[in-house]
Amino acid sequence: MAVHMIDVHFVTFDCARPYELATFWRDATGGELHPETQKDHDEVLLQGRVNLLFIKVPEGKSTKNRVHLDVTGTGGTTRDQEVERLLGLGATVFEDRRKPNGGGWVTMLDPEGNEFCVCRAEYERA
CATH class of the missing domain: 3.30.720.120 (Signal recognition particle alu RNA binding heterodimer, srp9/1)
Structure with missing residues (x-):
């Protein structure tokens, strides 16, 4: 088949x-x-x-996104560095779900309020 x-x-x-x-x-x-x-x-x-x-x-956007992007850094940047860089571009933090052990993610909003998550890259988890 x-x-x-x-x-x-x-x-x-x-x-x-x-x-x-x-x-x-x-x-x-x-x-x-x-x-x-x-x-x-x-x-x-x-x-x-x-x-x-x-x-x-x-x-306009009225409810939570049903689909969203999960993004990670590239080239050795960390999740936390990416969060700071994205804040500088105009994103905002919606929910900070980082954990004391380094795990977790940050849910951010783009300039029109669309949710996306910044996660740790594979090289950062290794």
Whole structure:
């Protein structure tokens, strides 16, 4: 029997200001805005290891995300260093679930209130 699979094409964010939110995530992830991106577009694509698509919608966020991103540092940065860097980019801490033993994560909000978690990278857990 043949195995059928799908590829995830984009992770899509509904938002009020697609360009601004895409630039936050660009700075956070190191991705690149699609070359045809304009500040006034209703859809902005951020290309990277995971493609993120930001689409303008009229309604605001009203409840907890049903899907969220879990992110880790790269290149030797720690979870705590990433939390500080993301704060500097405009994120806020929503829930700090770090544990005294070094485990846990930090749930943060991007500039439009979307939750994401900053976790320890594999090299940090080793």
